[in-house]
Amino acid sequence: MDELEILTTLVETYEAQHYVIDAPDPIEAIKFRMEQEGLKQKDLVPIVESKSRVSEILNKKKLTIEMIRNLHNQLHIPVESFF
Numbered sequence: 480m481d482e483l484e485i486l487t488t489l490v491e492t493y494e495a496q497h498y499v500i501d502a503p504d505p506i507e508a509i510k511f512r513m514e515q516e517g518l519k520q521k522d523l524v525p526i527v528e529s530k531s532r533v534s535e536i537l538n539k540k541k542l543t544i545e546m547i548r549n550l551h552n553q554l555h556i557p558v559e560s561f562f
Contacts, residue, residue: 506539508560509550516554526553 503511513523523533526549536542542550547561 503560505542505561506537508556509554510537512554512556526550 509523513519520533520537521530523536524530527533527536527546532546536546542561547558550556550561551558
C-alpha cells in the first residue's frame with residue numbers, strides 16, 4: 480500500500496510539472512456545456528435575459544454577476560471557470 484501511495488504522489492507531481500492544465504476560457508466553457516447538452520443559442524435566452532445578450536456573450540462580451548450565477552445554477556458550469 481505504501482508503494483502505491485508513493486507512486487501516486489510521484490505521478491501527480493510529474494503531471495503537475497509537465498502537463499499543466501490551464502483554466503478554460505469562460506466562453507469556451509459555456510460553448511462546451513451547450514454542446515454537451517445539445518443546446519442552441521436560443522436555449523440560453525431564459526438564462527441571460529435576451530437573444531441579443533446571448534450573441535454578445537458568445538462573442539466574448541462581459542458577463543454580469545447575475546449571468547454567471549444563472550449559468551452556474553442552470554448549466555452547472557463551475558463558478559471558477561468564469562474568473
